[in-house]
Amino acid sequence: MSTEEKFGWDRRRFLQALAAAGLALPGTAGTVLAQGKEPLKVGVTLPLTGSEAGYGVDFVTSMHMAAKDVNDAGGVNGHKLELVVIDTQASPQLGINAMNRLATVDKVPLVITAWSAVVKAQAPVANREKMLELSVGANAPDIANLGDYVYTLFPLADVDVTALAKYTHTTLGKKRAAVLYINNETGIDAAKIYKTVFEKAGGEVVAFEAYDPKATEFTGMLLKVRAANPDMVHIHGLLVDVPLVMAQMRQLGLQQRISSYSVGYNPKLLTQLGAAAEGFIVTSLAPGVADNPNVQVLLDRWQKEMNRAPNGLPYMQYIFDSVLVAARLYKHVLDKNMPITGTSMREALLAVREFDTPMTGKTIVDGHRVTKPVYLVTVKDGKFTPLTKLN
Amino acid sequence: MTDPIVLLQILWTGTVTAASLVLLTVAFSLTQKVTGLWNFAQAGFMGVAFYTMLFVLNDLALPLWVALAAGAALTAGIAVFTEAFGLDTLRARRSGNLTFFIFTLISAELIIYVLTLLFGTEPQTLFPSIMSPIHIVGGVAISDWDLTAVGITVVMLTLLSLFLNRTKEGQFLVAVADNAKLAELYGISAQRAYRVTAIIAAIFITAAMYLVGARAGVTPNSPMELILSAVIGTLLGGMGRVFMGGLATVILALLQSYSVLVIASRWQNLLLYGFLFITILLFPRGMHLPRLRTRRAPAPEPSV
Numbered sequence: 001m002s003t004e005e006k007f008g009w010d011r012r013r014f015l016q017a018l019a020a021a022g023l024a025l026p027g028t029a030g031t032v033l034a035q036g037k038e039p040l041k042v043g044v045t046l047p048l049t050g051s052e053a054g055y056g057v058d059f060v061t062s063m064h065m066a067a068k069d070v071n072d073a074g075g076v077n078g079h080k081l082e083l084v085v086i087d088t089q090a091s092p093q094l095g096i097n098a099m100n101r102l103a104t105v106d107k108v109p110l111v112i113t114a115w116s117a118v119v120k121a122q123a124p125v126a127n128r129e130k131m132l133e134l135s136v137g138a139n140a141p142d143i144a145n146l147g148d149y150v151y152t153l154f155p156l157a158d159v160d161v162t163a164l165a166k167y168t169h170t171t172l173g174k175k176r177a178a179v180l181y182i183n184n185e186t187g188i189d190a191a192k193i194y195k196t197v198f199e200k201a202g203g204e205v206v207a208f209e210a211y212d213p214k215a216t217e218f219t220g221m222l223l224k225v226r227a228a229n230p231d232m233v234h235i236h237g238l239l240v241d242v243p244l245v246m247a248q249m250r251q252l253g254l255q256q257r258i259s260s261y262s263v264g265y266n267p268k269l270l271t272q273l274g275a276a277a278e279g280f281i282v283t284s285l286a287p288g289v290a291d292n293p294n295v296q297v298l299l300d301r302w303q304k305e306m307n308r309a310p311n312g313l314p315y316m317q318y319i320f321d322s323v324l325v326a327a328r329l330y331k332h333v334l335d336k337n338m339p340i341t342g343t344s345m346r347e348a349l350l351a352v353r354e355f356d357t358p359m360t361g362k363t364i365v366d367g368h369r370v371t372k373p374v375y376l377v378t379v380k381d382g383k384f385t386p387l388t389k390l391n
Numbered sequence: 392m393t394d395p396i397v398l399l400q401i402l403w404t405g406t407v408t409a410a411s412l413v414l415l416t417v418a419f420s421l422t423q424k425v426t427g428l429w430n431f432a433q434a435g436f437m438g439v440a441f442y443t444m445l446f447v448l449n450d451l452a453l454p455l456w457v458a459l460a461a462g463a464a465l466t467a468g469i470a471v472f473t474e475a476f477g478l479d480t481l482r483a484r485r486s487g488n489l490t491f492f493i494f495t496l497i498s499a500e501l502i503i504y505v506l507t508l509l510f511g512t513e514p515q516t517l518f519p520s521i522m523s524p525i526h527i528v529g530g531v532a533i534s535d536w537d538l539t540a541v542g543i544t545v546v547m548l549t550l551l552s553l554f555l556n557r558t559k560e561g562q563f564l565v566a567v568a569d570n571a572k573l574a575e576l577y578g579i580s581a582q583r584a585y586r587v588t589a590i591i592a593a594i595f596i597t598a599a600m601y602l603v604g605a606r607a608g609v610t611p612n613s614p615m616e617l618i619l620s621a622v623i624g625t626l627l628g629g630m631g632r633v634f635m636g637g638l639a640t641v642i643l644a645l646l647q648s649y650s651v652l653v654i655a656s657r658w659q660n661l662l663l664y665g666f667l668f669i670t671i672l673l674f675p676r677g678m679h680l681p682r683l684r685t686r687r688a689p690a691p692e693p694s695v
Contacts, residue, residue: 049507049511049512050512050612051512051513051514051610051612053511053513054513054514057511183657209655209656210656210657211656211657212656212657212660214660215659215660216607217404217408217648218656219400219401219404219405219408220648220649220650220652220656220659221651221656223397223400223651224652226397227394227397239514240514240608243521243608244521244607244608247521251522251523251525251532251534252400252532253527253532271519271520272516272519272520272521272522273520273521274522
């Protein structure tokens with residue numbers, strides 16, 4: 001049975017759904033019109049090169065898929081959606097440069113961006129230039145406090161890390177945790193949250209160690225952890241270092257169960273670690289294939305078009321949806337005859353607030369935050385397997 | 392944390408982790424000794440060695456020995472090419488030190504840029520798995536990778552020592568390193584010595600990148616980090632003292648590893664830069680181990 005038969009969802013129906021949602025001009029051959037009107041630009045700043053490109057490139061590919069879906073369904077009131085993509089290498093400085101270029105050269109009213117350090121660095125530019133900055137995937141908790149023009153479509157670390165720390169103590173019954181984190185924007189705040197929540201739940205954090213973002217050798221730190229004798233280890237790092245820390249942990253004889261956040265949800269990690277990854281728990285802020293059949297359709301599409309699975313699936317689901325949110329905001333602005341500016345886009349975001357998106361379900365923008373259920377996934381028999389859903 | 396097993400584990404892991412850096416430092420230091428140049432192009436050669444091996448292993452699915460041979464051959468080829476068409480040209484023009492420095496740096500960046508275009512920037516490991524079987528010896532975890540790293544490093548350093556001390560070609564390198572013009576008066580070709588040095592450095596670089604790539608993800612930019620360790624080792628060991636550079640690298644790696652016992656892990660790299668800063672300021676010719684002075688027996692009184 002094909003996925004479409006199984007779940008009753010296919011791309012054609014998805015396009016019809018977009019039209020029904022009002023993204024396309026009703027009752028017209030939207031595709032034709034979409035080619036005639038001025039395109040609506042969406043700025044995208046993601047790492048296309050550098051150590052994080054493994055995610056960034058796949059995210060952009062997914063965004064192009066989403067934009068194509070919107071345009072195939074007639075665009076937004078007949079306007080094609082156009083992505084203006086600039087590489088940040090996940091570097092704050094390059095992120096600022098990209099934002100300045102989007103403001104002054106491309107004059108986009110709306111920018112989709114990610115990586116906590118980049119989102120924070122770009123915020124002053126967004127606020128100054130009155131461009132709507134939508135963070136998708138960055139999870140530093142203080143992203144909620146970056147100013148009037150900075151919003152997130154992705155739950156911040158206090159959502160999934162809080163849920164994970166509570167689950168580790170109350171459901172898994174772990175009493176002594178070690179927290180290892182990368183010493184940058186991604187790790188510092190999230191590690192503090194994990195520690196606070198775990199201790200508040202009654203557990204003890206017996207080791208709390210930061211490592212340099214460029215480190216590749218963790219023996220000393222891991223021996224400290226071994227001496228502290230935890231019964232759970234939480235690692236909050238990046239794509240490059242999390243597998244390395246895990247590998248060295250296992251090689252030093254540390255057999256404790258390991259957890260991480262969405263960054264660990266990476267098929268390559270399973271190949272790199274093999275049996276050493278068994279029992280690994282990662283959070284996912286997006287529904288998996290068992291919870292949402294649309295995800296399987298997207299995976300099938302990836303397999304067909306790219307001949308592989310995408311990196312960072314949960315992030316990618318949000319990234320895919322973010323293009324549809326941008327389209328919805330543009331539609332609101334056009335329908336209300338508002339000027340296409342960042343201020344209008346911000347007003348549209350606050351007015352619409354609720355977005356029913358195909359990959360991550362209902363998204364409600366609540367101030368500068370969004371709240372979503374947390375899905376836990378674990379590695380079982382060499383595969384990522386759903387563990388539980390935490391509301 | 393003062394458990395002897397922990398201290399031994401740090402000693403062992405710190406030493407084997409330094410193995411690849413020792414090979415890179417020896418390559419850098421030998422080149423500096425013979426040619427008198429700080430050849431930063433070696434960062435580019437590191438990238439060439441790694442990605443050649445990666446291509447041969449992953450895309451061509453050929454055995455490891457072919458990958459190593461191809462990596463060494465291509466790296467040596469590019470190193471000799473850079474020597475013959477770049478550095479020799481600058482020597483002929485009697486260019487200043489700054490020109491050489493900038494040329495080697497730009498060569499590295501150029502190679503890294505090309506590698507980025509060809510292979511992308513996602514971290515890659517030579518083998519799909521980064522796990523290595525472990526043996527516990529006296530409570531200390533020793534992996535197969537550790538044994539390979541130590542074995543390769545010891546064999547290569549021994550061979551280099553034999554080459555420099557026991558072969559005519561090696562003696563020529565030493566002569567050119569001491570005084571190139573004087574060596575040429577004795578019929579030794581400095582140009583040949585430079586090219587032989589480039590080939591030796593390429594072989595060391597290939598071995599080092601095999602060790603690095605078997606254990607951790609490498610991106611085209613990674614060699615820029617690695618060459619910094621080679622520079623620091625060369626400076627600490629003292630310019631022209633190739634094997635001391637290697638030893639300095641091991642000592643520095645151990646200092647970094649042991650530092651975790653007293654400072655947080657995130658400060659480890661500060662030690663590296665701190666040492667570099669202090670060495671350049673206070674020990675511009677490197678750190679010298681105190682010589683052991685043996686008391687000589689007094690000469691016998693001449694008999695009258």
